[in-house]
Amino acid sequence: MTGKKDIQFPQLFLRLALAVTMLSAVADRFGFWGKNSAWGNWGNFEKYTKLVTSFLPDMLSTFSAYSATFLEILFPLMLILGFKTKIAAYGAGFLLLIFALSMTISLGIKAPLDYSVWVGSTGAFLLASQEKYSLTIDNLTKNL
Template sequence: MMTIKQDISQLFLRVGLGASYLCAGLDRLGAWGPPGASHVSWGDWQHFMQYAAQLMFFLPYSVAEIFAGIASGAEIIFAILLITGFRTRWAAIGSGVLLLGFALAMTIALGIAAPLNYSVLTASAGSFLLSTLPAYRWSIDGIRKSA
């Protein structure tokens, strides 16, 4: 049984990670505005792919685009699962693995400062930590477990 502080902490971690993943994933699709707009990192798929191709420099562009699409789709799905608390443990493990792979690609292509500056390793570690918790109160998993 977790304490109320632990319940609040897991909720904050779950929603914080999920919201971050969702925000980044939707930015690649232009949800927050066009490229160059305030508070927009990419603004569309083409601008995101310039960055993704840089990280996956060892792959042909067409293959890198497939991997980027799979990763972006997974990131949005993991975000929704984490925010709603559905299949939380699996979503946390999946998002942790996804971000660890992203951190490794960033390190190889750009150096160790890049994943550290953007807290990619921290978010990955947070996802893995979330996957170890015994319960997810205020979640679909919690409701299903009590039913």
């Protein structure tokens, strides 16, 4: 596939997989997954965030829960739409990297490995390293 209009399906799949995975985590903390939830509600998510960020002061731990949730909504929406795709991919990569490091510090190496947080972070950085993206708002507005 070498033409201008060729769609890079693996890249598109990675973009969507990262976005849907992050949005699923947000849905979980608001109870949308029902009995299949890891947290099931905001209170449980805040407790988990305090556990994962146990090395931070309590106030920063609470701030982390809110800021992570905001960014876990923002970056996936940007990835789905293909708006500022490179920025969104780097943002998702750094957010997941911070999460993986925090989990490793507080819970040990097994937790972020079990939840593939390192893989998600690496995938986001791989996506960020791409020169162009398929099916994006970025492509539509590039020549404006």
